[in-house]
Amino acid sequence: MDWGMKNRLAQVIKSDGHCLFMPIDHGYFQGPTRKLEKPGETVEPLLPYCDALFVTRGVLRSSVDPEKSKPIILRVSGGTSVIGKDLANEGITTSIEEAIRLNVSAVGLSIFVGSDYERESLLNLSKLVNEGEAYGIPVMAVTAVGKELERRDARYLALSCRIAAELGAKIVKTYWCKDFEKVVDGCPVPVVMAGGPKTETEREVFEFVHDGLQKGAIGVNLGRNVWQNDYPVAMIRALRFIIHEDATPKEANALFNEIKKGEA
Ligand code: 5RP
Numbered sequence: 600m601d602w603g604m605k606n607r608l609a610q611v612i613k614s615d616g617h618c619l620f621m622p623i624d625h626g627y628f629q630g631p632t633r634k635l636e637k638p639g640e641t642v643e644p645l646l647p648y649c650d651a652l653f654v655t656r657g658v659l660r661s662s663v664d665p666e667k668s669k670p671i672i673l674r675v676s677g678g679t680s681v682i683g684k685d686l687a688n689e690g691i692t693t694s695i696e697e698a699i700r701l702n703v704s705a706v707g708l709s710i711f712v713g714s715d716y717e718r719e720s721l722l723n724l725s726k727l728v729n730e731g732e733a734y735g736i737p738v739m740a741v742t743a744v745g746k747e748l749e750r751r752d753a754r755y756l757a758l759s760c761r762i763a764a765e766l767g768a769k770i771v772k773t774y775w776c777k778d779f780e781k782v783v784d785g786c787p788v789p790v791v792m793a794g795g796p797k798t799e800t801e802r803e804v805f806e807f808v809h810d811g812l813q814k815g816a817i818g819v820n821l822g823r824n825v826w827q828n829d830y831p832v833a834m835i836r837a838l839r840f841i842i843h844e845d846a847t848p849k850e851a852n853a854l855f856n857e858i859k860k861g862e863a
Pocket of ligand 1: 622623624625653741793794795796820821822823824
């Protein structure tokens with residue numbers, strides 16, 4: 600692997616081999632998502648505790664201070680909305696020159712395996728990997744399920760992750776699911792987990808993140824379950840405790856409750 604590619608990967612995956620990415624890209628198809636109406640304000644207290652931000656160029660330029668930033672994973676796919684015909688019909692929205700201009704550590708794009716736009720999204724990934732390889736920029740593939748949340752099972756996610764890796768993604772983002780080892784074991788590149796819609800309890804998040812790590816995931820790209828929580832700093836610090844300090848879900852929950860008192 601070339602020096603630039605290795606160096607950029609090392610910016611987002613820490614020396615322990617683990618990572619905590621903070622996604623604030625949801626507006627690119629959902630509009631002003633709850634608690635992300637002002638992304639700059641939402642993310643500011645979380646910046647010290649995340650390893651990288653997953654964000655579009657619009658929010659990066661408008662809401663993130665270039666002098667007090669984190670490594671950036673630039674969301675470069677889009678073109679659809681929650682009220683449009685088909686979420687899967689995404690294109691590449693941002694050029695590789697723009698990614699270089701913004702000094703990003705990686706770029707990210709969604710693929711929609713099994714959808715009417717499977718081929719287009721997979722060819723988008725291939726094109727982005729070709730461009731990324733030319734300039735030493737790693738690609739994170741997002742295995743999107745669109746509105747079909749029931750697709751979050753090991754068979755489907757293993758298929759999507761493997762295809763993403765075969766096409767050259769350097770990191771694959773997917774969802775935790777039952778039998779998650781089948782997803783990780785079939786994917787020859789590092790896997791990170793998204794959080795999905797906010798859960799009833801914090802403990803559920805700590806449990807699945809811990810289980811996913813035990814089964815080989817390297818970390819998370821987890822947004823709503825952090826910034827939609829009433830105590831986002833407590834939440835991200837508890838997750839960091841699991842990801843970078845090997846804490847159990849019980850220990851993470853105890854830390855969450857302790858920090859929450861200070862955030863109240
Ligand atoms: C949105 C994304 C998000 O980055 C991803 O889903 C992670 O966020 P969350 O934990 O809120 O699901 O790709 O399209």
